[in-house]
Amino acid sequence: MSKHLTKRADDYSKWYNELVVKADLAENSAVRGCMVIKPYGFAIWEKMQAELDRMFKETGHQNAYFPLFVPKSLFEAEEKNAEGFAKECAVVTHYRLQNDPDNPGKLRVDPDAKLEEELVVRPTSEAIIWSTYKGWIQSYRDLPLLINQWANVVRWEMRTRLFLRTAEFLWQEGHTAHTTRAEAITEAQQMQDIYATFAEDFMAMPVVKGAKSDSERFAGAEDTLTIEALMQDGKALQAGTSHFLGQNFAKAFDVKFTSKEGKKEYVWATSWGVSTRLIGGLIMTHSDDSGLVLPPKLAPIQVVIVPIYKDETQLQAISDKVAMFVKELRAKGASVKFDDRDTYRPGAKFAEYELKGVPVRIAIGSRDLENGTVEVARRDTFEKQTVAQDEVVSFVLDLLEKIQQNLFNKALNFRADNTTAVNSFEDFKTIIKNKGGFVSAHWDGTAETEDKIKEQTKATIRCIPNDAIEEIGVCVFSGKPSSKRVLFAKAY
Amino acid sequence: MSKHLTKRADDYSKWYNELVVKADLAENSAVRGCMVIKPYGFAIWEKMQAELDRMFKETGHQNAYFPLFVPKSLFEAEEKNAEGFAKECAVVTHYRLQNDPDNPGKLRVDPDAKLEEELVVRPTSEAIIWSTYKGWIQSYRDLPLLINQWANVVRWEMRTRLFLRTAEFLWQEGHTAHTTRAEAITEAQQMQDIYATFAEDFMAMPVVKGAKSDSERFAGAEDTLTIEALMQDGKALQAGTSHFLGQNFAKAFDVKFTSKEGKKEYVWATSWGVSTRLIGGLIMTHSDDSGLVLPPKLAPIQVVIVPIYKDETQLQAISDKVAMFVKELRAKGASVKFDDRDTYRPGAKFAEYELKGVPVRIAIGSRDLENGTVEVARRDTFEKQTVAQDEVVSFVLDLLEKIQQNLFNKALNFRADNTTAVNSFEDFKTIIKNKGGFVSAHWDGTAETEDKIKEQTKATIRCIPNDAIEEIGVCVFSGKPSSKRVLFAKAY
Numbered sequence: 001m002s003k004h005l006t007k008r009a010d011d012y013s014k015w016y017n018e019l020v021v022k023a024d025l026a027e028n029s030a031v032r033g034c035m036v037i038k039p040y041g042f043a044i045w046e047k048m049q050a051e052l053d054r055m056f057k058e059t060g061h062q063n064a065y066f067p068l069f070v071p072k073s074l075f076e077a078e079e080k081n082a083e084g085f086a087k088e089c090a091v092v093t094h095y096r097l098q099n100d101p102d103n104p105g106k107l108r109v110d111p112d113a114k115l116e117e118e119l120v121v122r123p124t125s126e127a128i129i130w131s132t133y134k135g136w137i138q139s140y141r142d143l144p145l146l147i148n149q150w151a152n153v154v155r156w157e158m159r160t161r162l163f164l165r166t167a168e169f170l171w172q173e174g175h176t177a178h179t180t181r182a183e184a185i186t187e188a189q190q191m192q193d194i195y196a197t198f199a200e201d202f203m204a205m206p207v208v209k210g211a212k213s214d215s216e217r218f219a220g221a222e223d224t225l226t227i228e229a230l231m232q233d234g235k236a237l238q239a240g241t242s243h244f245l246g247q248n249f250a251k252a253f254d255v256k257f258t259s260k261e262g263k264k265e266y267v268w269a270t271s272w273g274v275s276t277r278l279i280g281g282l283i284m285t286h287s288d289d290s291g292l293v294l295p296p297k298l299a300p301i302q303v304v305i306v307p308i309y310k311d312e313t314q315l316q317a318i319s320d321k322v323a324m325f326v327k328e329l330r331a332k333g334a335s336v337k338f339d340d341r342d343t344y345r346p347g348a349k350f351a352e353y354e355l356k357g358v359p360v361r362i363a364i365g366s367r368d369l370e371n372g373t374v375e376v377a378r379r380d381t382f383e384k385q386t387v388a389q390d391e392v393v394s395f396v397l398d399l400l401e402k403i404q405q406n407l408f409n410k411a412l413n414f415r416a417d418n419t420t421a422v423n424s425f426e427d428f429k430t431i432i433k434n435k436g437g438f439v440s441a442h443w444d445g446t447a448e449t450e451d452k453i454k455e456q457t458k459a460t461i462r463c464i465p466n467d468a469i470e471e472i473g474v475c476v477f478s479g480k481p482s483s484k485r486v487l488f489a490k491a492y
Numbered sequence: 493m494s495k496h497l498t499k500r501a502d503d504y505s506k507w508y509n510e511l512v513v514k515a516d517l518a519e520n521s522a523v524r525g526c527m528v529i530k531p532y533g534f535a536i537w538e539k540m541q542a543e544l545d546r547m548f549k550e551t552g553h554q555n556a557y558f559p560l561f562v563p564k565s566l567f568e569a570e571e572k573n574a575e576g577f578a579k580e581c582a583v584v585t586h587y588r589l590q591n592d593p594d595n596p597g598k599l600r601v602d603p604d605a606k607l608e609e610e611l612v613v614r615p616t617s618e619a620i621i622w623s624t625y626k627g628w629i630q631s632y633r634d635l636p637l638l639i640n641q642w643a644n645v646v647r648w649e650m651r652t653r654l655f656l657r658t659a660e661f662l663w664q665e666g667h668t669a670h671t672t673r674a675e676a677i678t679e680a681q682q683m684q685d686i687y688a689t690f691a692e693d694f695m696a697m698p699v700v701k702g703a704k705s706d707s708e709r710f711a712g713a714e715d716t717l718t719i720e721a722l723m724q725d726g727k728a729l730q731a732g733t734s735h736f737l738g739q740n741f742a743k744a745f746d747v748k749f750t751s752k753e754g755k756k757e758y759v760w761a762t763s764w765g766v767s768t769r770l771i772g773g774l775i776m777t778h779s780d781d782s783g784l785v786l787p788p789k790l791a792p793i794q795v796v797i798v799p800i801y802k803d804e805t806q807l808q809a810i811s812d813k814v815a816m817f818v819k820e821l822r823a824k825g826a827s828v829k830f831d832d833r834d835t836y837r838p839g840a841k842f843a844e845y846e847l848k849g850v851p852v853r854i855a856i857g858s859r860d861l862e863n864g865t866v867e868v869a870r871r872d873t874f875e876k877q878t879v880a881q882d883e884v885v886s887f888v889l890d891l892l893e894k895i896q897q898n899l900f901n902k903a904l905n906f907r908a909d910n911t912t913a914v915n916s917f918e919d920f921k922t923i924i925k926n927k928g929g930f931v932s933a934h935w936d937g938t939a940e941t942e943d944k945i946k947e948q949t950k951a952t953i954r955c956i957p958n959d960a961i962e963e964i965g966v967c968v969f970s971g972k973p974s975s976k977r978v979l980f981a982k983a984y
Contacts, residue, residue, distance in 0.1 A: 168561070
C-alpha cells in the first residue's frame with residue numbers, strides 16, 4: 001500500500017478508510033462486514049475499557065457475562081425490540097458439520113444436526129439478560145441490580161465501515177433493574193453523564209447530551225439518551241446511548257419484586273452502551289492529513305524517543321542518557337517507547353509515529369549530547385522545541401496535558417463554528433447542503449415532519465439537547481408552534 | 493434453594509454443582525450448555541485475566557481481536573484442525589428473521605436470507621487468524637509476531653458442566669509466528685511455564701508440566717504441552733495447553749516470509765490457551781464442605797469486616813474505628829469489604845462469607861471496642877484469634893500470605909499422597925479404581941495400548957512429564973520396553 005494518505009478535503013471518506021488501515025488500527029477480514037482489530041487499535045480500546053470500567057465500578061456496577069446466543073423464543077418476547085433487530089441478525093441453525101459426500105475434502109452442514117430452536121447471535125442482550133434476571137430478583141432487597149457486560153455483538157449491517165459500522169463489534173452493555181421509575185431514570189441520566197465525561201475528558205471529544213426523538217429511539221425503550229459528537233466533515237456521530245426501558249422488559253419476562261410494603265411490582269430498567277465505534281469517533285475528531293492524532297490520555301504510546309546516531313558508540317551514549325529520563329517518565333505514569341531499531345532510519349521512524357499519532361516525539365543526536373539538550377516535537381501542532389535534558393521530564397508531562405487540552409479546545413471551537421441556528425427551511429437546506437454541522441432549529445415534535453426533513457435533506461434529529469432553552473418559536477418545516485430547538489445533522 | 497451443601501464425600505459432583513450456584517459464581521442459562529457467569533464468579537475471572545494479561549505483555553505479547561465467525565472454506569483449510577472441531581460447532585446459515593406467517597407474533601428464519609457460505613462460530617481461531625497473518629507477514633522483520641486474544645468460543649459439547657465444560661466459554665488464545673522451529677518450540681515452552689507459574693503462584697494449584705501423547709494432542713498441532721492439576725476427588729484437570737503447530741497452518745494458509753538470506757520459507761507457529769475452566773479447577777482444588785475456599789491472590793474480597801452491634805450508636809462507634817484500618821489495608825493493596833447492611837444478622841453474614849470463600853473475616857463488637865481488639869478468623873483452617881486493633885493491619889497482611897501458602901502446600905501434599913507409581917496392570921487397575929489420583933507407570937508409547945488402558949480403566953495419559961527421569965522399564969500393559977514413566981488418571 002502506498003504511504004501517501006488521501007487528503008481530507010479531497011475525499012474525507014477515503015482518507016478515513018486509508019488512515020485506519022495505514023495506522024495499523026484495523027482491517028477488513030475474510031468475513032463480510034467483520035473487522036480485525038490490530039494490536040495498535042486494540043491498545044486504544046484497552047485504554048478506553050480501563051477508564052470506562054473504572055467509572056462503572058466507582059458508581060457501583062459489577063461485571064458479569066451472559067450467553068452469546070439468544071433462543072428465538074426469548075428474542076421474540078419483547079415485541080418492539082425483536083422487530084428492531086430481527087432484520088439484521090445472524091442465526092445459528094445447526095450444531096455440526098460433516099464431510100460433504102459430493103466434495104471430497106470439503107465440509108457441509110449436517111442435516112441431522114438441526115437445532116430444535118434457532119439461536120440468534122446477540123445483537124444486544126436485553127432478552128437473554130432479563131430472562132435471567134427473573135431468577136435473580138424477588139425482593140426489593142435484590143435491587144438495584146447494577147450489572148455491566150463487556151462483549152461482542154453481531155448486527156448484520158449491509159453497508160459496513162471499519163469501527164463505525166461493522167457486523168460484529170465490541171462493546172459494553174449495562175443492564176440495571178430498579179424499584180422505581182425515578183431511580184431508573186436517574187441511572188440512565190448518570191450513565192449518559194459518565195459517557196459524556198469520558199468522551200470529553202479522555203477522548204477530548206466534545207459531545208452534546210440530549211434525548212432521541214421517538215423515531216430514533218432504541219427498540220424497546222421509553223426514552224433514549226444520547227451523546228452526539230461532530231466530526232470534521234460536518235457529520236454527527238452518535239457516540240453512546242443510555243436507555244430508560246420503563247417496565248417493558250420486566251413485563252415481557254415477568255420480572256416482579258416484592259416491595260417493602262409486601263406488594264408485587266414490575267421492575268424498572270435501564271440499558272446503556274458504548275462500542276468500538278468510539279475509536280472511529282476519536283479518529284475523525286482529531287486526525288489530520290498527516291495521519292492519526294491521539295489525545296495523550298488514550299494514546300498507547302504517549303512519548304516516543306528516536307535516537308539519531310552514526311555508529312554503535314553514539315547509540316550507546318544516547319541510550320545511557322535516555323535511560324535516565326525514560327525511567328523517570330515511566331515512574332510518573334507516562335508510556336514511553338525508545339525506538340532503537342537499527343532496521344529503520346530516523347526519517348522513517350518520524351513518519352511512522354506521525355502516522356500513528358504519538359503525541360510527543362523526542363529526538364536526540366550527538367550534538368544534543370554535547371549541548372545537554374533534546375528536540376521535542378508535538379504531534380498536534382507540529383511545533384518543535386529544544387529542551388534541556390534536565391528539564392525534559394517536567395516539560396513533557398506538562399506538554400501531554402497541554403496537548404490533551406488543545407485537542408479538546410480545537411474540537412470545541414470546530415463544533416461552535418459548525419453549529420448554526422436557523423429559522424427558515426431555506427436556510428436549513430442551505431446550511432445542511434453547503435456547510436454541514438449541527439443545525440439548531442425549531443421542530444413541531446411530529447415524526448411526519450422529521451421524516452419529510454430527512455427525505456429532503458438527509459439530516460435527522462440527533463437529539464433534543466438536555467440544555468435546550470424554552471423559547472417561543474415555530475417549526476422550520478411546518479410552521480407549527482415549537483417550544484425548543486433541537487439539533488439536526490447528517491449522521492454516521 | 494436449600495442452604496445446605498451436599499458433602500464432598502457423599503457426592504462430589506453434586507457438591508460441585510451446588511457450590512457453583514450457591515456461592516453465586518455461575519448458573520445454567522436458557523441456552524443449552526451455555527452458562528451465565530455471575531458477578532462474583534466474573535470478579536474471579538477478572539483477577540485471573542489481569543495477572544495473565546500482565547504476564548503475556550511482560551513477555552512481549554500484544555492483544556488484538558479477530559472475528560467471531562470463520563467462513564466454512566477457511567475452517568476447512570487445515571484438515572486435521574477442521575476434522576477435530578467440525579463435529580461440535582455452531583453454524584450460522586441465515587442473516588435475518590421475519591414474521592412467521594403461520595404464527596402471529598412469532599418469528600422464523602427468512603428463507604431468502606440464506607448465507608452463500610456458512611459461518612462457523614469460532615471453536616478456536618487458528619483458521620481465521622492464519623488467514624489474516626498471510627497479509628501481515630512478508631519478511632523476517634515482521635517476525636516474531638506475538639499476539640493474544642481474549643474472546644468467547646463455542647464448542648457444541650453434549651454433556652456440559654458449569655465452568656468445566658460449557659458450549660460457550662471465555663478464554664485467551666495466543667497465536668504466534670516465528671522464523672525458526674526452535675524459536676517456536678521455545679515460545680510454546682515459555683507459555684507452558686507462564687501457565688504453570690500462574691496456576692501455582694496465584695491459584696495455589698500445583699500442576700504437572702508435560703507433553704500430551706499423540707492421541708490427546710490438539711487437532712493440527714505437532715506437539716501439545718499441558719499443565720495438569722489434581723482435583724480433590726482424584727480426577728485430573730487439564731488446566732492449560734500450549735501447542736507447537738509446526739508449519740501446518742502456515743502451509744494451509746500459505747504464509748511465507750523472506751528470510752535474511754532472501755529465501756521464501758514457511759512460518760513456524762504456536763498457539764496456547766487457558767479458559768474459564770480454570771475457575772472450575774480453582775473451586776475443586778481448595779473448597780470444602782462449608783463452601784468455597786479462595787486463595788487470597790484471586791479472591792474478589794480478601795477481607796470482610798462484620799460489625800456486631802445492638803444499636804446505631806454502637807454501629808457508629810465501630811464504623812469509626814474500622815474506617816482507620818480499612819483505609820490502611822486498602823492502601824496496602826488489600827481488597828476489604830465492610831458489611832454494615834442492617835438487613836442481615838451477623839450470623840447470616842458469617843455464613844455467606846464462609847460459603848463465598850472470603851479468606852479473612854474480621855468481627856468487631858462493643859466488647860472489642862472496650863478492649864481495643866478484633867476477632868480475626870481465617871477461612872482455610874477456621875482458626876480464630878483475638879488481635880489488638882493497632883496490630884490488625886500487619887497481622888492481616890501477613891495472614892493473607894500465610895493462607896495463600898497454606899492452600900498451595902495442602903494441595904501439594906494432597907497430590908503427593910495421591911500420586912502412585914505402579915509396576916503392574918493389576919496395581920494400576922486397583923489404584924485407579926479404589927484410590928484415584930495420578931498413576932505413574934511405564935507405557936510402550938503406542939496409541940493401541942493407550943486405548944486399551946482407557947477402555948478397561950477409563951484412565952487416560954494426562955501427560956509425559958517434562959521432568960520424567962529416564963529409567964529402564966516395561967509397559968504395565970503390554971510388557972514392551974519403556975524408557976520413562978507417564979502420568980495416567982481419570983480426567984475431567
